[in-house]
Amino acid sequence: MVPTRDFAAEILNTVSEKDLARLHEMKSASWIGYPRAISIRNEMQELLAHPRTHRMPNLALIAETNNGKTMLLKNFCKHSNPPDDPNAEKTILPVLMVQTPPSADEGRLYYAILDRLCAAGSAREPEDSKLRRLSIILQHLETKMLVLDDFLNISSSTPSRRRKFLNALRNLSISLEMPIVISGTPETLNILSVDPSIANRFKPLFLPKWSEDRFEEFARFVVSVEKTLMLKKPCQLREENALRKLLIFGEGMIGEVVAIMRLLAEWAIRSGTESISGEVITRDNLKALGWVMPSDRSRHYE
Structure with missing residues (x-):
């Protein structure tokens, strides 16, 4: 039939x-795991356990659209963060995952993070004030990693605004002594390349499409999906x-x-x-x- x-x-x-x-x-x-995706998740887990330093390493997860980036990141967050417990004495959030704002704006980035934490306040709040509140909240939550999904969202901004946004991202990582993971399509690497000093801070991890040279691995993936x-x-x-x-x-x-x-x-x-x-x-x-x-x-x- x-x-x-x-x-x-x-x-x-x-x-x-x-x-x-x-x-x-x-x-x-x-999420359906397979060797390359599991390897990337393990590397992110190692980064999460990295001791705090002034210059934290960062990662850039690169893959085509609809090739598993977001699902991998959500699975990583699920396994890294404790389950919700309204009776817990204290709430902790080791990994914070946020959608990258639709434009390269430092204030909108801080607002998006605060909004994700249900602490947005006024959109007109000065950037310095947002950053101070953000630092206090993340310290209280014992957050160790920030994940920004769909980083290509800022591509529509001008090169100068993107450069300023990347500097804000670098400063955020330095001030919080926290690694940052971004995810996006291959064009994301072009965004990072506007400032080599920033691009060097983000190690690219590639999630390639299936191809003939990975046919056996693809077969195992299909069997996993079938289940x-x-x-x-x-x-x-x-x-x-x-x-x-x-x-x-x-x-x-x-x-x-x-x-x-x-x-x-x-x-x-x-x-x-x-x-x-x-x-x-x-x-x-x-x-x-x-x-x-x-x-x-x-x-x-x-």
């Missing part, structure tokens, strides 16, 4: 509460042909491969097939399920 053009109607069909629960659990975001699909029957995805099609249609990106597998799993659950075979993974079938390859999406919109 393979998907048809009627799939859009099929997904509206009534399914049991148990099947709905399976679909909900399958679609829940979860999260909530299907009642084993899939036939370990065959070379099926793996190559997943690699091609997902264009080597982790998020895209996972999305394809979950889309096919949803069809398998709703259709009663309860399994995914390699023959199902075709361009026409994926198109019938509403899938558009990443490189085709802008053209598809047009």
Whole structure:
């Protein structure tokens, strides 16, 4: 049994509460570890344990869009921070993860961090005041690392504003004696390069796309994803042909491969097939399920 053009109607069909629960659990975001990602997480763990010094080392996590950066960082935070406990005598937060503000502005950076800590105050508060409050709060929380996701957000600012923002980031690391981890697409390295003294402070860690030269590792990754699909029957995805099609249609990106597998799993659950075979993974079938390859999406919109 393979998907048809009627799939859009099929997904509206009534399914049991148990099947709905399976679909909900399958679609829940979860991090799937594999050697390169685990290696990066371990290096971040070592950085977290680094003794405080005047010049703390920093990291830049570099990967294409939808290739697992944010999920890796969230998993790292989950394992590094204690679980929420309203009865705890004191709240500690070893790792603080914040979305990089949409422009290269020192004040907006401090405000974003304070807002994440539920202590934002007034947006008009002077930068020095924000920094003082920020230092006190982070010291109280015993925060040891700051993570800034989507660092490419500041790319729309002028080079001079970006340079000033990077200097603020460097000064923040120095004053708090705290390592900073940023994440972004490869263009992030161009942002850092405006000031070599700052670029040298951020060691790049690359999370590459899947490719033919990592085919065996990719196969193990696919098997790991399969275990999260909530299907009642084993899939036939370990065959070379099926793996190559997943690699091609997902264009080597982790998020895209996972999305394809979950889309096919949803069809398998709703259709009663309860399994995914390699023959199902075709361009026409994926198109019938509403899938558009990443490189085709802008053209598809047009």
